[in-house]
Amino acid sequence: MKERIEIRLCGFGGQGIVLMGLVLGEAAVRDGLWAAGSNSYGAQARGSACQSEVVLSRAPVDYPRVLAPDLLVALSQEAYERYVIDLQKEGVAVYDAGLVKPRGGLPQPHIPVDATRTAVEGLSQKQVANMVMLAAVAALTGIVSQKALLGAALDAVPARLREINQRALEAGFRLGESAREGLSYPLPDWTLCEASARADA
């Protein structure tokens, strides 16, 4: 049982990293969890190592930023290199199979997801790679429900882009489920407990 789950999403500015964080946090709230998120801002968000972080909990979190992520989701090599060093020893890295070549010799499991290739080849729309990846992460880890993620994502995009995003999410769920089935080891127990900081009476 954990008090909090920390997730860091990272990639190039422009890949939709900030939107991934927003949708993940919104989905968590719809699942009844507490969520807190921060992300790269201004020029950083357009740079080469953009990041967005989300902390999930069953009660209000004291410190709302990531301390040592349980889960790193990387969509670019540079961002991966920069942030993998912070990953908790018992953490897990999920990376875009076509864009990231993981370092060897790290103790944490690294799980590839073919998000960008699926977006380009399967959906003819590179821009939705972020939603493919986010859906895959949800299906793989169960940190948020697929229903909440779908609702949160479709409410976050303009009406004309809902259909393509829905297809991206469904493709991502399938990728995540098959990745999970292919694992030869169990993922860490990310069950949340309800401990929280309460003010004195």
Next chain:
Amino acid sequence: MSRSRTEGLLPPGDYYLSGNEAAAEGALAVGCDFYAGYPITPSSEIMERMAWRLPEVGGTFVQMEDEIGSLCAVIGAAWAGAKAMTATSGPGFSLMMEPLGYAVMTETPLVIMDVQRAGPCTGQATRVGAGDIMQARWGAHGDYQIIALSPWSVQEMFDMAVQAFNLAERFRVPVVLLAEEAVGHLRERITLPSEVTVIQRDRDKTRPPFGSEEPDGVPPMPAFGDGADLLVTGSTHDEWGFRKTEDPEVQRRLVTRLSRKILDHRAEICSVETYCMEDAQVMVVAYGFTARSALHAVRHLRGEGLEVGMMRLRTLWPFPEEAVARMGEGRARVLVPEMNLGQIQGEVQKAVDCPVEAYHQVNGEVIPPSVLLKWIRERSL
């Protein structure tokens, strides 16, 4: 009085909003119907949201030429009966000091949201700081008191926006929501209530609008158009607003009352929160985002068996000195971490008898829990 949610307001429930978005929604919930401002990082999302939300609730939004004009427009709107606000950050807050003094002297209820960034001057626009604490207190010239609140979460950006308007209406004073970039840009789950408490200014036009005989020091404030013969001036004025720029007694009474109406109501205005303080030998006093780091550290150190607790200041001005003094009594040590070079530390030292030590960080980043953990532990063993 409480205000039920009306058309145009978000339905009650749980949301995932940024601090700046929540502050705008809080203002709307309590009835803010006028915004004038000039965009500046890291406060711009407040203005952006007000630009599309105010027309939805029947309010008025004006983008002004600069921050001096912005606060002047807010003062004018307040005298026309509006609940008016602006939002800014350090450089804009500096420009607002002249009209802020005018608002203090004319006893104009209004709200300024200052989402603090790293200063001085233009400093680091996208980075965090808490360097405007003393500016909020002393930025305009002359003797006066002001109210400043320090939110530490997205929920409090909403709640304190509501509270800021209520305090402004109650005491006819500018209220500063002294937020920080790290809270303004933080996204968190927030629960929007079905109704909020709403205080409206007394618009009685039969009593003098600047009267110093009011028992609690707060005279009524009719609006232009209510039918009162209103004179509003930043120069020293008598109870009906007539300029008395050479009368020592009128000057003394007015300036004394401007301070007393706040200081006499400290118990009503000031708010603090404590954590793990019961048997604490060491008391950490923190506010804003830094209190989130400090609380994480304190909880961890409690797990190590150290007798450490925390007091969080929700009100910065007037300084809650009575609460700090009472809670500080008998402690071995008081620790004050701040994202500045020591602005609240001196106020804490004035209130307590034991030694006060401060941790200062001015690198444009939040103080991480790991730093406070080590710093507090070394002073608690």
